[in-house]
Amino acid sequence: MYKLICAVQNYSWGKPGSSSTVAALVKDGHHADCVDEQKPYAEFWMGVHPNGPAKIAETLEDLANRITNHPELVGEHEQGTLQFLFKVLSVNKALSVQSHPTKEEAAILHKNDPVHYPDPNHKPEMAIALTNFELLCGFRPAKEIYRNLKGAPEVLSLAGGSGELENLLGGDAAAKAALKNIFTKIWSSTPEQLAEAVQKFISRIKNEPSELNDLMVRLDHEFPGDTTTMTSLVVGDVGVFAPLLLNHFTLKPGQASFLGPNQPHAYLSGDCIECMACSDNTIRAGLTPKFKDIQTLCANLTYAMSGPPIFAHKEVFSGVDLYAPPVPEFAVQSVKVYMFPLESEH
Template identity: 40%
Template sequence: MAVVDPVFRIAPTTQNYDWGKIGNDSKVAQFASGAEISGFTLKESAPYAELWMGTHPKSPSGVLGSDQTLPEYLAAHPQLMGDHIPKRFDTANGNLPFLFKVLAIGKALSIQTHPDKKTAEELHAAQPTVYTDPNHKPEMALALTSFKALCGFRPLPQIASYLKSVPEFRSLIPSVVVEQFLGIFPSATVPEQKGALRALFAALMTAEVPKIKEELAKLITRYQSGGATETEKDVKDLVLTLNEQFPGDIGVFCSFVLNYVSMEPGEAIFLGAGEPHAYVSGDIMECMANSDNVIRAGLTPKQKDIPNLVSGLTYIAAPPTNHMVKPTKFSQSTLSYDPPIPDFTVLEVKVRKGEVESHKAIHGPSIAIVVEGTGSVEWQNGEKSLQLSTGNVVFLGAEVAVEFKGVSEGNFTVYRAFVE
């Protein structure tokens, strides 16, 4: 087997979705400018939504200095995956188990969920042009800037309080469903609570479009005239923002059933299969299983699939803290964000000029991106190294110990995703 360097630069790809931040305001555009992507020229009027780092067939990364894509290169050099990962995950054709991204959100993403593995396989078989792969897509979002999102169902008493105080919301739900939902407290079993929440959400998402537009117009008029009640004050600005971006869309009413969270850099949330969510604004690192499957139901001009979304949700109602991922210490200057799935873990490395951070060998492959400053990564006891600057992306093979060194004034910050 040919000897290859286990650490090398790769070229990510960009996705210019409509919801992305515009031009150099986008972290995606900033990092892409430093990534040496062939043919990339920043356009100040274009939206830059996502930077992809990985092997997904929709948009695989390239290997700098080679005409091969990353999956082609990994297929030719399987030793870079290590011995452990192919035993647990499908690594055929150089497939990594995870997909690493940067997202720059200028406008809210769709109300969405992601299928579990079994459902993903069924959806892919039935609608391969819509659900383009058979994989699940649990995901973690880690804030690079101030970040806002809708994630998971609110605790049931909160939803009940909105039903009581927001007549426009309540009028979209049949009275029998409203009565069933408000009547579940306090003695209902968990299955009964989930059943009532499912009935409420299904009724909301299948409300007739003319009625949605009529009630939303009333709600917006009331909010703009200062008529928000005390209960509504925490969602008023969100409702106005979402309606400005997606006028008359049913997704605006999801403000009353989904948790609204504000996060600062270093905070992270995890969303497993069947958890409804929508990212609203900000720049994030995102890591997920290697999939692009999205089931949408609102805040989007794209195809909606409300039946599959409603049928695939967990209907777990809990505070947003239920989704938070608390970092732990990986090494001296590295934090580990480790969600409750085997597909990926993300490390945050932060060193200053002259500081050195050592990472022991990891039993699986990694992808790392520099998001701040300049420095280097060294391996083979310092015999080999790569100089790195903001936007540079590197692949690190399994079983290689590395050191990150800061060079610039201020922080040298790297995010490293791996599977082990």
């Protein structure tokens, strides 16, 4: 068994300093000289992905190199590497509205744009809550989307009005086609259209408190948008509208959600562990200052509609839970370790 020095990602959405579980791991495991209280500690990576490779603590050799030279260290199914990437996340503010491609799509994206899609692999992933973990994931049932958009005329105007909305209540194929048209039109709005819609919408719902409205006001505060250099127009972030269409829910500690290919999602707050196929491919389309590939995301989504996708794990032994998603790269076991008091000496 090797002690590892693991990679830490200081993305802006991470929890700052010692408030972060990631920072606690860094400190307790001596993965860095110190914890900077002013710095966000977002992700702790355990794996061989080149964007954050783990190293052997004793020699500082890359774990990937050690496995390549000693393939007997891993099972044959790992094919001379690690097929998975294991992480701990500490989320202080929303991550981007995003999805992940299939293997076939990832290969094409990587070939055409290796800067933004750094590898040719897919990225199915499992999030398991360590604390209450708030997220958006998957499209809501059609009736909920219909109701939410009916009550948001500022947003519905970006989709061309209510004509397409009625088709959401049709058969499955018609509903998916309608949702694709609605989502694509909203997310493809011009800067001028988006600026006006966000301003009017947020101004109104600030005076109409509800769980949904409060969330969208919060997201607008976290992502107030950018000022265009040509017009000085403040353009809000289209991701502010995501809760109207995506399921909003909170996982309790131990609960999980599995995110398959082309499923829209955004983590909002809390700590979790995450396991995925070994990839760093993310198609972003909102709640981020990073590169957004709205056209690809809109084209690739499945547009399946359902309730919150909470993944059912099972207890395989007393104190041992198995999270086994329908992918070959990984499964996760949670093992409860019970501490018993030492007997008093007499």
